[in-house]
Amino acid sequence: xxxxxxxxxxxxxxxxxxxxxxxxxxxxAVESIDATIVQVIAETGKPRIRYEGRYRxxxxxxxxxxxxxxPQIVIIKxxxxxxxxxxxxxxxxxxxxxxxxxxxxxxxxxxxxRIVIKKRENTYYGFFKSAYRYILVDTATQxxxxxxxxxxxxxxxxxxxxxxxxxxxxxxxxxxxMYINTVWFPATVEVIARTHNGTTRNVTxxxxxxxxxxxxxxxxxxxVPKGVRVKHM
Numbered sequence: 001x002x003x004x005x006x007x008x009x010x011x012x013x014x015x016x017x018x019x020x021x022x023x024x025x026x027x028x029a030v031e032s033i034d035a036t037i038v039q040v041i042a043e044t045g046k047p048r049i050r051y052e053g054r055y056r057x058x059x060x061x062x063x064x065x066x067x068x069x070x071p072q073i074v075i076i077k078x079x080x081x082x083x084x085x086x087x088x089x090x091x092x093x094x095x096x097x098x099x100x101x102x103x104x105x106x107x108x109x110x111x112x113x114r115i116v117i118k119k120r121e122n123t124y125y126g127f128f129k130s131a132y133r134y135i136l137v138d139t140a141t142q143x144x145x146x147x148x149x150x151x152x153x154x155x156x157x158x159x160x161x162x163x164x165x166x167x168x169x170x171x172x173x174x175x176x177x178m179y180i181n182t183v184w185f186p187a188t189v190e191v192i193a194r195t196h197n198g199t200t201r202n203v204t205x206x207x208x209x210x211x212x213x214x215x216x217x218x219x220x221x222x223x224v225p226k227g228v229r230v231k232h233m
Contacts, residue, residue: 029183030183030185030211030212031058031059031212032056032057032058032059032211032212032213032214032215033055033056033057033209033210033211033215034054034055034056034209034210034213034215035054035055035056035206035207035208035209035210036052036053036054036055036206036207036208037051037052037053037054037055037064037204037205037206037207038050038051038052038204038205038207039051039052039202039203039204039205040202040203041200041201041202041203042200042201043197043198043199043200043201044197044198044199044200045197045198049069050068050069051066051068051069052066052067052068053065053066053067053068053072054067055206056215056219057215058215058217058220060076060077060078060079061075061076061077061078061217061220062074062075062076062077062220063075063076063219063220070085070087071085071086071087072084072085072086073086073222075220075221075222077220077221079095079096080093080094080095080096081093081094081095081233082222083233084222084224084228089225089227089228089229090228090229090231091222091224091228091229091230091231092230092231092232092233093230093231093232093233094232094233114138114139114140115136115137115138115139115145116136116137116139117134117135117136118135118136118137118144119133119134119135120132120133120134120135121133122151123148125148125150125157125158126157129150129151130150130151130152131148131149131150131151131157132148132149132151133146133147133148134146134147134148134149135147141164142164143161143162143163143164144161144162144163144164144166145159145160145161145162146158146159146160146162147159153177153184154184155174155177155184155186156174156186157173157174157175158171158172158173158174159171159172159174160172168194169193169194170191170192170193170194171191171192172189172190172191172192173188173189173190173191174186174188174189175187175188175189175190176188176205178209180209180210180211181211181212183211183212185206185209185211186206187205187206187207187209188203188204188205188206189203189204189206190202190203190204191203191204
């Protein structure tokens with residue numbers, strides 16, 4: 001009898017955890033984005049670079065047409081990356097990569113069924129704004145995710161990812177939220193990633209944001225002219 005009660009309680013806890021994760025993720029029902037962006041990227045030992053361009057995404061597909069510091073086209077489709085330099089006619093490709101998805105925070109959609117809530121506690125951020133601090137575990141990789149969620153509006157403020165050995169590999173900060181089409185969207189996203197070569201800091205600012213609008217699917221197919229040199233990353 002005790003064993004049966006334990007199993008029932010465990011199943012209830014797992015279901016509650018899944019429901020709570022769903023309630024968080026469902027706040028970001030973004031299918032498409034059309035916006036202009038400014039990115040500032042700084043890598044250890046390298047000068048800081050400012051990029052400007054147009055960002056469009058639909059579900060798992062993404063395209064960025066950079067105009068500054070020089071023309072570049074970046075397309076992710078079906079998990080494959082294409083990075084094209086029109087001026088030099090060079091095309092870099094990478095297959096089977098972990099592609100970003102539409103919303104800056106929506107990567108949880110891809111593996112939410114593997115996530116369990118290990119801990120939840122009250123906390124604060126900013127100027128004493130109330131929040132929940134979650135400790136999530138990816139049961140497939142044993143990756144740990146520390147997630148801070150605004151208690152009232154339920155949007156993410158911070159996400160820190162740790163390896164199974166508890167080594168911090170990435171920190172993401174979400175700020176300057178806009179309420180667009182019943183969706184809270186962070187106008188500023190900062191990502192700090194730690195690699196073998198040092199630290200990369202990427203700050204992206206979104207302008208003129210349009211959510212859940214029609215994005216032509218053919219823009220995610222790169223039209224490459226003749227004479228382009230293809231290289232593999």
